[in-house]
Amino acid sequence: MLQIKDLQAGIEGKEILKGINLTIQPGEVHAIMGPNGSGKSTLAAVLAGRSDYEVTGGSVEFLGKDLLDLSPEARAGEGLFLAFQYPVEIPGLSTINFMKTAVNEVRKYRGEPTLDAAEFLKLMKEKMNLVNIDKNLLTRSLNEGFSGGEKKRNEVFQMAMLEPRLAILDETDSGLDIDAIRIAAAGVNAVRSKENATLVITHYQRLLDYIIPDFVHVLYNGRIVKSGGKELALELEETGYSFLKNEMNIA
Amino acid sequence: MSTINIIKDRARQLGADQLDALQPIRTAALASFDKLGVPAVKHEEWKYTRVSQLFNQAYQIGADTATSDLNWQAFRLPEFETANELVFINGVYNAAASTVRSAGLVVLPLQDAAQGEYASIVSKHLGHSAQYLNDGINALNTSFLVGSVFIGVNRSTEIEHPIYIYNINDGRKENVFAQPRTLVHVAENAGVVLVETYGSIGSADHFTNQVVEVVVEQDARIEYYKIQNDSARSSQVSTTHFRQVGKSYVHAVTISLNGAMVRNNLNMVMEAEYCESNMYGLYFTSDSCHIDNHTIVDNVKPHCLSNEFYKGILDGSSTGVFNGKIFVRQDAQKINAFQSNKNILLSDTASVYTKPQLEIFADDVKCSHGCTIGRLDEEGLFYLRSRGITEAIARSLLLHSFAIDILEQVKPDAIRAYIDQLISERLGS
Ligand SMILES: Nc1ncnc2c1ncn2[C@@H]1O[C@H](COP(=O)(O)OP(=O)(O)OP(=O)(O)O)[C@@H](O)[C@H]1O
Ligand SMILES: [Mg+2]
Numbered sequence: 001m002l003q004i005k006d007l008q009a010g011i012e013g014k015e016i017l018k019g020i021n022l023t024i025q026p027g028e029v030h031a032i033m034g035p036n037g038s039g040k041s042t043l044a045a046v047l048a049g050r051s052d053y054e055v056t057g058g059s060v061e062f063l064g065k066d067l068l069d070l071s072p073e074a075r076a077g078e079g080l081f082l083a084f085q086y087p088v089e090i091p092g093l094s095t096i097n098f099m100k101t102a103v104n105e106v107r108k109y110r111g112e113p114t115l116d117a118a119e120f121l122k123l124m125k126e127k128m129n130l131v132n133i134d135k136n137l138l139t140r141s142l143n144e145g146f147s148g149g150e151k152k153r154n155e156v157f158q159m160a161m162l163e164p165r166l167a168i169l170d171e172t173d174s175g176l177d178i179d180a181i182r183i184a185a186a187g188v189n190a191v192r193s194k195e196n197a198t199l200v201i202t203h204y205q206r207l208l209d210y211i212i213p214d215f216v217h218v219l220y221n222g223r224i225v226k227s228g229g230k231e232l233a234l235e236l237e238e239t240g241y242s243f244l245k246n247e248m249n250i251a
Numbered sequence: 252m253s254t255i256n257i258i259k260d261r262a263r264q265l266g267a268d269q270l271d272a273l274q275p276i277r278t279a280a281l282a283s284f285d286k287l288g289v290p291a292v293k294h295e296e297w298k299y300t301r302v303s304q305l306f307n308q309a310y311q312i313g314a315d316t317a318t319s320d321l322n323w324q325a326f327r328l329p330e331f332e333t334a335n336e337l338v339f340i341n342g343v344y345n346a347a348a349s350t351v352r353s354a355g356l357v358v359l360p361l362q363d364a365a366q367g368e369y370a371s372i373v374s375k376h377l378g379h380s381a382q383y384l385n386d387g388i389n390a391l392n393t394s395f396l397v398g399s400v401f402i403g404v405n406r407s408t409e410i411e412h413p414i415y416i417y418n419i420n421d422g423r424k425e426n427v428f429a430q431p432r433t434l435v436h437v438a439e440n441a442g443v444v445l446v447e448t449y450g451s452i453g454s455a456d457h458f459t460n461q462v463v464e465v466v467v468e469q470d471a472r473i474e475y476y477k478i479q480n481d482s483a484r485s486s487q488v489s490t491t492h493f494r495q496v497g498k499s500y501v502h503a504v505t506i507s508l509n510g511a512m513v514r515n516n517l518n519m520v521m522e523a524e525y526c527e528s529n530m531y532g533l534y535f536t537s538d539s540c541h542i543d544n545h546t547i548v549d550n551v552k553p554h555c556l557s558n559e560f561y562k563g564i565l566d567g568s569s570t571g572v573f574n575g576k577i578f579v580r581q582d583a584q585k586i587n588a589f590q591s592n593k594n595i596l597l598s599d600t601a602s603v604y605t606k607p608q609l610e611i612f613a614d615d616v617k618c619s620h621g622c623t624i625g626r627l628d629e630e631g632l633f634y635l636r637s638r639g640i641t642e643a644i645a646r647s648l649l650l651h652s653f654a655i656d657i658l659e660q661v662k663p664d665a666i667r668a669y670i671d672q673l674i675s676e677r678l679g680s
Binding site for chain 2: 048049050051052071072073075076077081082084087088090091092093097098099101102103105106109141158162
């Protein structure tokens with residue numbers, strides 16, 4: 001469903017992604033790991049359509065469409081979702097109002113009828129239970145004054161609400177306590193299906209105990225330098241990234 | 252003859268015609284206007300607001316017009332059926348069009364109030380704003396005092412329904428110069444809600460020079476809302492001057508959404524201990540609209556609390572001005588004064604001038620102030636869009652979110668919903 005070919009991108013003349021190749025099929029879970037600053041969030045942002053990053057080469061196809069040609073909202077409409085590493089605080093806008101607008105905008109994009117207040121409430125209750133999020137949090141200003149973990153929970157809630165085809169989780173596990181990780185993973189697994197795929201960006205094996213990946217990739221210095229099965233994550237947990245320097249020196 | 256001379260002539264003529272109790276006050280104000288003139292750009296308080304250019308054209312001055320075919324009702328506020336409604340046409344109070352319903356509420360022509368039961372209140376408080384606004388514009392209003400009104404709220408009465416004041420200008424034939432004037436007295440332990448709005452009819456130019464003075468006695472409460480959403484041909488200088496003479500509560504919200512050149516003076520004179528006053532403002536401008544909010548908080552006595560929060564959204568080639576003065580007199584120990592002004596510029600050609608001015612002569616006080624000028628949050632915009640919300644809707648959601656904490660300060664539900672609707676229309680959502 002997603003084909004990334006030789007993707008190059010940067011910001012203000014600085015090259016960050018230096019030729020990424022990655023293919024994700026429906027039903028698969030991919031994990032991307034890699035040291036700080038290697039370009040994981042940049043990749044996620046470019047896929048979601050953040051305009052500060054300039055794509056300088058390569059292509060991305062998502063469900064048969066040229067992803068890079070679409071506005072961020074159209075990408076969401078097509079079924080792409082990014083759980084932000086640093087969710088944005090928006091004073092004065094509650095998560096409920098935010099999601100009411102988002103869900104209906106996405107439905108409009110897909111040519112589906114919009115939800116009325118009662119239908120929306122029903123959907124919201126269902127997803128609140130799924131990700132075990134408190135209603136108080138959802139009536140407060142979006143992410144404002146939320147703890148780190150609460151922000152991440154809110155991202156998982158939004159994902160559940162929007163039911164994406166491809167969810168990209170950028171370090172959704174950092175800041176979450178053990179229970180919350182389990183709940184977040186349950187949220188991901190609940191929407192997991194033969195049609196849907198997940199791309200998990202993480203530093204820790206912990207999350208991958210609950211969301212078991214089919215493939216693990218190591219991103220280093222703007223390139224995927226190693227790919228493998230779920231055992232690669234375990235291996236990285238043991239050895240860290242020191243092997244990269246050796247391999248890169250040889251290469 | 253220049254417009255200013257025509258206006259002066261008219262004021263002199265009024266002096267000859269109207270031999271009422273207000274006459275000495277008019278005469279003194281005219282002398283003062285003669286001396287001060289119209290503030291020029293070099294006047295520090297009028298640096299950005301070139302009010303003098305409004306005097307470069309001819310006006311019909313405060314003339315009576317028939318209300319029979321004047322559709323002032325188009326400007327009525329929600330729930331007017333139960334409200335007290337005071338109608339000013341071209342600055343002149345129109346008793347026939349007005350309705351006073353609530354018990355404990357007294358509305359009188361100012362010249363009548365100046366000689367009856369309320370004479371001492373009028374003589375003590377009328378014109379107090381001139382001590383703070385030492386400029387010709389304020390004096391000019393006082394030099395007319397035609398069709399002015401006294402509003403009295405009786406002791407220990409909570410006025411059940413709000414007072415709506417409609418300032419209507421009839422510019423169907425000629426340009427209009429209107430000078431509404433009101434003195435409000437909220438007696439001990441009384442409470443009242445006052446809402447002012449402005450409406451221009453006709454395609455001529457309108458210039459309103461308004462002065463409202465409010466006296467708030469011991470244990471009294473007032474909520475005051477000013478809604479400015481007039482036409483792009485309507486300019487105004489609108490002064491609201493509160494004098495808290497006893498421990499009391501004032502809650503003032505100024506919402507400015509349209510107009511040509513708008514200058515608001517909002518003064519809080521806290522002359523008693525333990526006064527509380529809140530001043531909130533939202534200005535949302537576009538095209539060539541100019542909105543200037545000048546505020547003064549004067550802490551005369553100890554233990555007072557003032558809270559001031561203004562927000563601005565500026566689009567097109569519009570201009571916003573915020574100038575917040577806080578005086579803390581030597582006796583005014585242990586006061587708290589907060590001030591904040593936040594602005595979002597939506598275009599490269601919009602501008603905003605913001606300036607806090609603190610003059611503190613007491614040593615044990617808490618004062619804080621801050622101002623920001625920024626763009627619409629790009630991060631927030633991307634966050635919303637990444638959830639499938641179109642750019643246009645995302646923008647309007649963000650701006651609405653920015654405005655909402657001011658909007659929430661409008662306590663009457665119907666008025667808040669009305670303003671929210673105006674804002675939503677402006678945001679195109
Ligand atoms: N807006 C920006 N301006 C300048 N440099 C940037 C910008 N965004 C990212 N970078 C740089 O690009 C590189 C990759 O950053 P990115 O956030 O993608 O890393 P990451 O792999 O997600 O790291 P982490 O594990 O710490 O989250 C870093 O060197 C970072 O400093
Ligand atoms: Mg990152």
